Amino acid sequence: MATSRPDTAFWILTALASGPQHGYGILRGVSEASSGTASLKTATLYATLDRLTASGAVEVSGEEIVDGRARRYFRLTPQGRTQLESETAELEQRVAAARRALGPAASGGATPRPAHPRSALA
Template sequence: MQEATFLILTALAGGSRHGYGIMADVAGISGGRVRLRAGTLYAALDRLRLDGLVSVEREEVVDSRLRRYYRLTPQGAAELAAEAARVQAHAGTALARLGLAPGGAAP
């Protein structure tokens, strides 16, 4: 799973959000390292909708503009959990090999 996808799904795991909210949350989660552009975000959201990982929860008009709120689907939550577990396992292995994990031995 690409990092941007992982971060978008992580943002939506905290509850439904509109596009700007997702962009702001992704920047916060990544410590400002990942800043999604609107075109990148909406292309990713369209792909994630087609894959069944996110859905549109609701739409509203704010200042004469349509604001669409997205939410994580159960399938999206399952895929995010699996990816988080995979990343965590790899990180644990790396830390252990560096001697930085509890009980880890240095190489």
């Protein structure tokens, strides 16, 4: 499933919450955290990492050379952790609102009656 731009940042921040990661590690972390429902293309990952770095949510934490290629590591900043906590709280509020709107059916109970039942004359 493709991931929208706001979701992309959320999943990257979530993957980095457990510690510094390089690009492939972040891609794997996104897949694991989302139970495989979110997938990112490499170009999207690095464009979003650039944006998150510019905003101060993520920072480069080091580089190493592996098989002749540079591997850059990224980590969540305190600002990024706060951003992730805020987004998580907002998502929890949305879920709670949806569950209230769905009523007992959301928790496996009986199906609620329509708000405006049809008249017996209709």
